[in-house]
Amino acid sequence: METMDTTQARVLTTAAAYADPVTWHAEVAKLRRQSPVWRVEPPDGTPFWAVLGQPEVMEVERNPAVFTNAPLPAYMPVRPSIDDTGDLLPVKTLIQMDGDEHRNHRTLVNEWFKPKAIRELTEMIEGQARLAIDEMEALGGSCDFAQDVAMNFPLRVILEILGLPQQDFPLMLRLTQELFGGEDPDFARVAGEEQSLAVIMDVIELFTGLNAARRQQPANDLATVIANGQIDNKPLEDMDTYGYYLIVATAGHDTTSNAIAGGMQALIEHPDELGRLQSEPELIDKAADEIVRWVSPVKHFMRSAREEYTLSTGDRIERADWLFLSYPSANRDDRVFVDPFRFDVTRADAEHHLGFGFGRHFCLGAHLARLEIRAFFRELLGRIEHIDFAGDVETTAAMLVSGPKRLPVTYRFH
Secondary structure (H helix, E strand, O other): OEEOOOOHHHHHHHHHHHHHHHHHHHHHHHHHHHOOEEEEEOOOOEEEEEEOOHHHHHHOOOOOOOOOOOOOOOOOOOOOOOOOOOOOOOOOHHHHHHHHHHHHHHHHHHHHHOOHHHHOHHHHHHHHHHHHHHHHHOOOOOHHHHHHOOOHHHHHHHHHHHOOHHHHHHHHHHHHHHHHHOOOOOOOOOOOHHHHHHHHHHHHHHHHHHHHHHHHHOOOHHHHHHHOOEEEEEEEHHHHHHHHHHHHHHHHHEEEEEHHHHHHHHHOOHHHHHHHHOOHHHHHHHHHHHHHHHOOOOEEEEEEEEOEEEEOOOEEEEEOOOOEEEEHOOOOOOOOOOOOOOOOOOOOOOHHHHOOOOOOHHHOHHHHHHHHHHHHHHHHHHHHEEEEEEOOEEEOOOEEEOOEOEEEEEEEEO
16 A cells, blocks of 8 residues: 655645646656555545546446445545535535436436437537637637637537526626636635535526526426426425536536637647648547547546445555545556557547546536537637647646636637
């Protein structure tokens, strides 16, 4: 068993560390090559296992009965007791559920996110991609790509799918930034853990009217499915519906916007790969997975052991142990990916990434995210002649979801 000291562990458990992805990956790669699994025992917090290797992350993910999301699926210095059955927040989402509860709630909306259903959204998504690039062109050759372009496109797609009016766009954008970027001073509204509660209450207020409207007058949108959903032949309570709205509207937007911004950064940093996509646009289908692997917008999830388990590494996990699954680390594991620190739009093994998770908790919106990334870059790269940095790139300081928050660029369209 390898034991990580508290200084080493800060690269995983400090939001500021994720704001410097180059240094982050360099430090974590050293740890991962020494051991894919480490024991961490903070002096003032809950001990945990840091799972850095891809096979080991997959091993944990494929045993959901042993390793559960409850009681806390995201890192905090102190975890509640594993036997604590109380909900920590007023709204419960899919990422907080396990077992039959997770399966039943996922089944309710699963049809909306299957490949066939997502393909039916292609025309709408391609239209939103054209609108995003039209707006970028109208900015006159310079913009903050992260704020002015990447943030807007996937949010409009989510609003369309949910059936929210476009006038709610500014509020929804602010809420997603505050929910996932609350550790970053640029997005913090209030101090500490109170931010998540404040944002969730605003989401409840935003969707209360939509929920009631879709029960009275159903429409052809996801909000109608949620508002009128039933589990075990019982209608969903209002608070249950808000959990769906929260995860779809926030996670479904912020992860994709970070992937698009991070993908643009990677393409500018690797002009040969950018040129290859421009000359061979059919490569964007494979490149979408390479972008997700490279950026890894979701940085971690936590799992709690319900029983004793010995990992393939020989590490003995005891009941109630806590495990930190590091997805960006897993996505650079050189036991899985050939030359993992090379960005390659033709990478043959790109689809093996864990950017969407694995197993029972595989990202519900993975097919939607891939379609959005492909549609966006197919539209952009077919119209743009040149693009380059116009200043320093800044990355959000956040432990759960992050990517470029400022990406100043200059560009020229054909």
